[in-house]
Amino acid sequence: MSVIWKGVFPAVTTKFNDNDEMDFAAFDKNIEAQLEAGAKGIIIGGSLGEASVLSDTEKIELLKQTVKTVNKRAYVILNIAEQTTKAALLCAENALKYGADGLMMLPPLRYLADKHETLEYFAAVAKSTPLPIMIYNNPYDYKIEVTLDMFEELSKYENIQAVKESTRDVSNVTRMINKFGDRFKLMTGVDTLALESIFMGAHGWVAGLVDAFPRETVAIFNLAKQGRHEEALKIYRWFLPVLELDIHPKLVQYIKLAETQTGLGTENVRAPRLPLVGEERTRILAIIDNAIANRPELPAGSWGVEA
Template identity: 65%
Template sequence: MKIEWKGVMPAVTTKFTKDDKLDLEMFSINIQAQLDAGVHAIILGGSLGEASTLEKEEKKALIEHTVDFVQEKVPVIMNIAEKTTKNAILPVESAENNGASGLMILPPMQYKATDHETLAYFDSIAKSTSLPIMIYNNPVDYKIEVTLDMFEELLKNKNIQAVKESTRDLTNITRIKNRFEERLKILCGVDTLAMESLLMGAEGWVAGLVCAFPRETVAIYELVKAGRVEEAAKIYRWFMPLLELDINPQLVQNIKLAEVATGIGTEPVRLPRMPLQGKERKRVLAIIEQGVRTRPKIPLL
C-alpha cells in the first residue's frame, strides 16, 4: 500500500496480558479506535511499542495481525531499531514479506556511530529493500544526529522519503524545507511540538498520546491543515499536560495508563519496565483524570 508520508501516524503501544503474552484482542480495540478517528498510518514496534523487549516472532505476529486487521485502510509501518546492520536487515526482510507498507528506521542502537558509519548503516538497509523509509532523527534520546549534509547523501536512495523530526529544534523544519523542498517529507516526532511543527510546514505527526486520545490528535492535525488555527490551538492547549507525559522516561507506562482511562488499553508493561508507583503514579493519574474530565468537544471537520 502506498504511503504518502502525511497526517497522523500513531506509534502504537504493544498490549500484553497479565501473563506477558501479546494481547491482540485489546490491541485490536485500540487499532479500531485509531481507524475510527481517521489516522493516516499505523507504526508498530517503536520505542513506545516496547520494541527492545519484543521477540522476533512477536514482531512478525504484530505485523501479520495489523495488516490483516486494517485491510488496507491505512499503511502499516514497522520500526527497525537494532545494534548491527545485519540484524537490522533481517527484520526489514520480515516486515516486507509479512505485508508492511514501509519502515521507520533508527540509527544503530547503543553504539554511537560516526557520521560515516551511520550513513553506511542506513544505506545498506535502504539498498536491501524496496519499501519506503522514514529516518528517525532523535539525537536527544539516541545521541546520533542525522545532519542535513548526511540527508543529502541518504536521499540518493529513492526509497528514503521522510524524516521523523525529533531534534527539538523547530528551526530545523525550515532548514529541511529550504534544502530539500518536497523531496524529504517531515513528520513531527515530539508531541509537545506538534502543532508548532505543522504550522511550520511539517506534513505529519508521529504521535504518542494519540494512543489514548485519537480523535483529539487527528482534530488538531485536520484543523491546522484547514487553516482553522484558533480551533486547533484550543484543543492543543487542553492537550498539553497530557502531551508532556510523552517526553518522559516512563512514557510507556504513562500512555498505557491514559489508554486505560479512555477504555482502549491495558496497563501491563514488559520487564524491566514496571507500572508506576507512589507519588509519580498519583501525579500522572491526576493529569489523566483532569484531561478526561475536561475533554473538549471536537468541531465538525
C-alpha cells in the same frame, strides 16, 4: 510500493496480558479507534511499542496481526531498532515478507556510530528493500543526529522518503524545507512541539498520546491543515499537559495508563518496566483524569476526514 507521508501516524503501544503475552484483543480495539478517528498510518515496534523487549518472533506476529487488523485501511509501518546491520536487514526482509507498507529506521542502537557508519547502515537497508523508509532523527534520546549534510547523502536513495523530526528544535523543519524542498516529507515526532511543527510546514505527525486520545490528535492536525488555527490551538492548549507525558523516560507507562483511563488499553508493560505505583501514579493519573474531565467538544469536520 508507496506511502503518502501525510496525516497522523500513531506510534502504537504493544499490548500485553497478565501472563506477559501479547494481548491482540486489546491491541485490535486500540487500532480500530485510531482508524475510526482518521489515522493514516500505524507504526509498530517503536519506542512506545517496547521494541527492545520483543523477540524476533513476537515482532513478526505483531506485524502479521497489524496487517490483518488494519486490512489496507491505513499504512502499516514497522520500526527498525536494531544493534547490527545484519539484524536490520533481516527486519526489513521480514517487513516485506509479512506485509508492511513501509519502514521507520533508527540509527544503530548501543554503538555510537559515526557519520560514515550511520550512513552506511541506512544505505544498506535502503538498497536491500523496495519499501519506503522514514528516518527517525532523534539525537536527544539516541545520541546520533542525522544532519542536513547526511540527508544530502541519503537523498540519492529514492525509497528514503520521510523524516520523523524529533530533534526538539522546531526550526529544523524550516531548515529541512529550505534545503530540500519537498524531497523529504517531514513528520513531527515530539508531541509537545507538534502543532508548532505543523504550522511550520510538517506534513504529518507521528504521535504518542494519540494512543489514548485519537480523535483529539487527529482534530488538531486536521484543523491546522484546514487553516482553522484558533480551533486547533484551543484543543492543543487543553492537550499540552497530557502531551508532556510523551517526553519522559517512562513515556510507555504514562501513555499506557492514559490508554487505560480512556478505555483503549491496559497498564501491562514488560519488565524491566513496571506499572506505576504510589505518588507517581497518583500524580500522572491526576493529569490524565483532569484532561478527560475537561475534554473539549471537537468541531465538525475535524476528525475522521481528510485534512
